Amino acid sequence: MGVGTKTLLLQFASFAILFLLARIGLIYFTDLSGIWLPLVAAIIATILAPQFKVFKTDKGDKICVRWIFLKGVKVLN
Numbered sequence: 657m658g659v660g661t662k663t664l665l666l667q668f669a670s671f672a673i674l675f676l677l678a679r680i681g682l683i684y685f686t687d688l689s690g691i692w693l694p695l696v697a698a699i700i701a702t703i704l705a706p707q708f709k710v711f712k713t714d715k716g717d718k719i720c721v722r723w724i725f726l727k728g729v730k731v732l733n
Contacts, residue, residue: 659717663708666719670708675701
C-alpha cells in the first residue's frame with residue numbers, strides 16, 4: 657500500500673469517526689431531522705477533521721498532519 661493510499665484512508669477514517677460522533681451528538685442534543693441532520697454533521701466533521709498530506713523529501717515520502725487542535729504540522733513517519 658502506497659503512502660498516498662494510507663493518507664487517503666487516514667483522512668476518510670478521521671472524517672467518518674467525527675461524522676458519526678457529530679451525528680449521534682446532534683440526535684441527542686438537537687431537534688434536527690431530515691436532510692439537516694447529516695448536513696450539519698458533515699459540516700462539523702469537515703471543520704474538525706485533521707488534514708493529512710504527503711510531502712516528497714530526499715529521504716522518501718512523509719505524511720504530515722495539520723489539525724486545529726495542534727500547533728504547526730506534525731510528521732507521522
